[in-house]
Each structure stands twice: as structure tokens, then as C-alpha cells.
Amino acid sequence: MASLKSKKLKSIPAEITVPGDKSISHRSAMFAGLAKGTTVIDGFLPSEDCLCTVHAMVALGATMEPLEEVEGVGLVKLAITGNGMKLKAPEKPVDCGNSGTTIRLISGILAGQDFKTELFGDASLSKRPMKRVADPLSQMGAKISGQGEKICAPLTIEGGPLKSIYYKLPVASAQVKSAILLAGLQAPGKTTVVEPVATRNHTERLFTHFGIKWLREDDCVSVYGGQEPKANDIVVPGDISSAAFWMVAAAATPGAQITIKNVGLNPTRTGIITVLLRMGALVTSSETHTEGEPRGNITVRGGDLNATVIGGAEIPNVIDELPILAVAAALARGKTLIRDASELRVKETDRIAAVVSNLRLMGVTVTEHPDGMEIEGGAKLQGATLPCYGDHRIAMAFLVAGLFAEGTTTLEGTECISTSYPGFERHLDLFLNGDAGARPIPVMSTVPQPLVDKMNRDKA
Numbered sequence: 001m002a003s004l005k006s007k008k009l010k011s012i013p014a015e016i017t018v019p020g021d022k023s024i025s026h027r028s029a030m031f032a033g034l035a036k037g038t039t040v041i042d043g044f045l046p047s048e049d050c051l052c053t054v055h056a057m058v059a060l061g062a063t064m065e066p067l068e069e070v071e072g073v074g075l076v077k078l079a080i081t082g083n084g085m086k087l088k089a090p091e092k093p094v095d096c097g098n099s100g101t102t103i104r105l106i107s108g109i110l111a112g113q114d115f116k117t118e119l120f121g122d123a124s125l126s127k128r129p130m131k132r133v134a135d136p137l138s139q140m141g142a143k144i145s146g147q148g149e150k151i152c153a154p155l156t157i158e159g160g161p162l163k164s165i166y167y168k169l170p171v172a173s174a175q176v177k178s179a180i181l182l183a184g185l186q187a188p189g190k191t192t193v194v195e196p197v198a199t200r201n202h203t204e205r206l207f208t209h210f211g212i213k214w215l216r217e218d219d220c221v222s223v224y225g226g227q228e229p230k231a232n233d234i235v236v237p238g239d240i241s242s243a244a245f246w247m248v249a250a251a252a253t254p255g256a257q258i259t260i261k262n263v264g265l266n267p268t269r270t271g272i273i274t275v276l277l278r279m280g281a282l283v284t285s286s287e288t289h290t291e292g293e294p295r296g297n298i299t300v301r302g303g304d305l306n307a308t309v310i311g312g313a314e315i316p317n318v319i320d321e322l323p324i325l326a327v328a329a330a331l332a333r334g335k336t337l338i339r340d341a342s343e344l345r346v347k348e349t350d351r352i353a354a355v356v357s358n359l360r361l362m363g364v365t366v367t368e369h370p371d372g373m374e375i376e377g378g379a380k381l382q383g384a385t386l387p388c389y390g391d392h393r394i395a396m397a398f399l400v401a402g403l404f405a406e407g408t409t410t411l412e413g414t415e416c417i418s419t420s421y422p423g424f425e426r427h428l429d430l431f432l433n434g435d436a437g438a439r440p441i442p443v444m445s446t447v448p449q450p451l452v453d454k455m456n457r458d459k460a
């Protein structure tokens with residue numbers, strides 16, 4: 001089992017560039033694989049989750065060509081060639097790894113394909129509820145079976161002719177919305193999803209990018225069936241959910257300043273900026289690109305943070321940032337309340353239980369609630385040996401907490417970080433050891449990864 005250590009931070013780098021956005025990388029690979037022709041994806045996140053999606057699209061008939069690899073990060077530029085919406089039956093069950101986005105969105109795609117597929121994942125993914133996608137996709141006409149009441153993976157999906165639906169989401173989930181819209185593309189007529197609270201709209205923006213017509217009316221998103229994505233090269237911005245770790249580290253350090261370059265600034269994802277501003281950090285963002293997915297730079301100046309309340313309609317916008325925001329709360333003055341966030345209990349681990357337990361082990365007073373937690377800020381954090389619970393965001397959030405603790409903080413099981421942030425360790429090193437510890441990140445020439453070769457071999 002891998003472990004990483006953290007201790008009092010030495011310096012804050014002036015600038016940092018985080019790897020590509022996970023949500024957009026997944027979707028780019030899927031849309032490219034559904035389009036006829038070749039799409040070059042630049043800024044792709046080569047994390048294990050996103051590589052599972054590429055692997056799945058290749059197993060379903062697409063081809064991928066590696067174009068550029070960065071040492072210590074992986075494949076950041078690739079070309080995917082699809083054959084249109086009619087996919088090929090995979091030869092074996094498709095591995096979705098640790099990735100909720102892969103299994104749920106691919107389920108929407110497979111719902112309309114005239115073959116049977118098995119989707120499976122790791123132990124964590126196999127505990128997550130898939131009923132939320134199985135219900136609407138079954139209503140549309142797919143035959144989906146899974147394990148137990150929550151319809152967990154392994155899932156068997158037998159696709160076929162679909163009918164469009166008008167579906168009110170019982171939980172605010174971009175993954176469920178996207179699965180239904182992807183199935184809706186394959187159903188005659190108009191498929192509408194009603195969102196209780198707005199969630200990230202990357203699928204909708206990528207619809208536009210790939211030439212698919214869709215519409216938003218109030219809280220409804222609709223798409224008409226019978227459309228096929230058109231191949232179109234894409235540049236993926238940096239992931240604000242990865243930037244969040246360094247934004248909090250700077251925000252909690254009076255006098256510090258950091259600029260995160262070329263990061264996604266989609267308003268359905270920038271809730272972290274609003275929350276940190278409310279807590280007293282000085283955060284500014286400047287858009288450098290406004291087309292498609294807006295992107296630009298975020299600058300954070302640190303100060304004395306104050307407690308806040310995080311809840312309601314804001315939750316989907318910061319859902320993946322809540323573990324690191326809980327760490328920010330522990331470093332702030334006063335009592336912070338996180339509520340309406342019971343969705344955290346069905347992520348890679350129960351993130352409410354994991355955050356509460358690890359904060360307590362570092363000496364913080366926390367009250368656990370069914371839908372969140374109350375954190376007493378301002379206690380001196382104590383270094384501790386902590387579990388990651390197999391969850392990348394727990395691992396990274398607590399390595400950042402360690403930057404503010406007395407002594408050493410050790411996170412055990414840190415291999416999970418590669419789920420979303422290849423190169424995290426190297427970035428952490430900048431905070432632990434300053435520039436002297438930083439190794440340059442060279443761009444290598446086109447080196448096909450063994451994994452990539454394997455993908456194309458599996459397909460052949």
C-alpha cells in the first residue's frame with residue numbers, strides 16, 4: 001500500500017497548472033467515440049477514471065491514437081476516431097474501475113445499443129447506487145439488472161429501441177442527467193430531464209460543441225433523438241476540483257498568493273470561489289477563453305478565514321470540493337455548517353464519515369449529521385496517520401490539512417490519487433519543499449503507453 005507524508009508547508013508556489021478536468025475529459029472521450037471521424041482531445045486528464053472511459057469506448061468500437069505524453073502525468077493529448085452512434089458489442093465485460101461517471105454515462109449510451117454488455121468496477125464502485133440510472137433507462141426501454149436493491153455493479157445492460165421520457169430527477173445529479181440525455185439522443189422525440197437543483201452542465205456544452213441541438217427551459221434540459229455528434233477537436237481546461245486543494249492551501253495562509261492557470265471556470269463548477277470569498281479569502285478569476293467551456297486563471301490571496309454555512313442549491317456546485325472545504329473550515333475562525341450534502345455518503349466512500357473521522361484524528365471537534373457536519377474551526381491541527389478509505393479526494397484533502405498541522409501527517413493508501421490527479425505528489429512537493437524540491441515536468445515526444453497499445457490490441 002502506498003503512503004504519502006505531509007508536514008508544515010514551506011512555501012506557496014506563485015503559479016500552478018493542474019491537469020485536465022475530469023468531467024470534461026470523460027465526456028469528450030465519449031462524444032468523440034460516438035462521432036463519425038476523428039476528434040483530437042488536448043488537455044485530456046490521463047487519470048485512471050478517464051482512461052477507463054477511453055478503454056470502454058475503444059472496447060465499443062472506437063480507435064484511439066496517443067499524441068502527446070507528459071512525464072509523471074501521462075497521456076494529455078489523444079485522438080479518438082468513432083464510427084457514429086452504432087457501436088460494436090464488446091468482447092468482454094467493460095471495466096469501469098473506480099469511476100461513477102464512466103459507469104453511469106456509459107449506461108446511458110448502452111441503453112440504446114442492440115446488444116448486451118456487462119459493466120463492472122472495483123469494490124468501491126460496486127457499492128454505489130446504480131438504481132438512479134437503471135430506473136429512468138428502464139423506463140426508456142433498456143433492460144438493466146444489477147445487484148441488490150440499490151442495483152449495484154456488475155450491471156448487465158441490454159439495449160434496444162428506446163422511447164423518450166420526461167423525467168424529474170429525484171436527486172440532483174449531473175451523472176444521472178447525462179445518462180438520460182445520452183439515451184435520449186437515441187430515442188425518437190424529445191427527452192426532458194427536470195433538475196431539482198442545477199448541476200454541472202458539461203454534457204450540454206459538449207452537445208453544442210459536437211453539433212447536437214438541445215435546449216434549456218427553466219429547470220428542464222431537453223434533447224431530440226436521432227442526432228449524431230460531429231467530430232470536433234477540443235481543448236480541456238484544468239480541473240477546478242483539483243485546483244481546489246491549492247486554493248484552500250493559499251487561502252488559509254495569510255499573506256500567500258497563488259495563481260492557478262488555465263482552469264475551467266464554468267459557473268456550475270466555481271462554487272469553491274464563492275465559498276472561499278465568503279470565508280474571507282481574496283479570490284479573483286479572469287477568463288481567457290469564453291467559448292465552449294470557459295477557462296482562465298484564478299488568483300487566491302490568503303487571510304484569516306471565517307466560518308460559513310454551505311448548503312442548499314450551492315451543494316452540487318461544490319460537491320467534490322466539500323472534503324477540502326471541510327479542511328478549510330477546520331482552519332477558520334468559528335463553527336462551519338455543511339448541510340444538504342447527503343450525496344457525499346454515496347461517493348467513492350462515505351465522505352461525511354471519512355472527513356469527520358479524519359478531522360477528529362487531527363484534533364478537530366466535529367459533529368456528524370446525516371446530511372453533513374458541523375466543524376469547530378481554529379483548533380491547532382495535530383499530525384496523524386490517517387486512512388484514505390480508497391478515496392482520492394479524502395487522500396488529497398488530508399495531505400493538504402497536513403500542511404497546517406504540527407508534526408507529520410501520513411496518508412495510507414494514496415494510490416487512489418491517480419483516480420483524478422496524476423502528478424499530485426509532485427505538486428504537493430512544491431508546498432513541502434519549495435521550488436528547490438520541484439522537478440520540471442517535461443513534455444515527451446509521442447510515446448505510446450503500454451495501456452494504450454493494450455486498448456487497441458484488445459479491440460483488434
Ligand SMILES: O=C(O)C1=C[C@@H](OP(=O)(O)O)[C@@H](O)[C@H](O)C1
Nearest residue numbers: 023101172173174175176319320
Ligand atoms: O457528472 C460528473 O462528471 C460528476 C458529477 C458529480 O456526481 P453526481 O452526478 O453523482 O452528483 C461529481 O460528484 C462527480 O465527481 C462527477
Ligand SMILES: C=C(OP(=O)(O)O)C(=O)O
Nearest residue numbers: 098099100101102320347
Ligand atoms: C465522485 C467522484 O467521481 P465519480 O462519481 O466519477 O466516481 C469524484 O471525482 O469526486
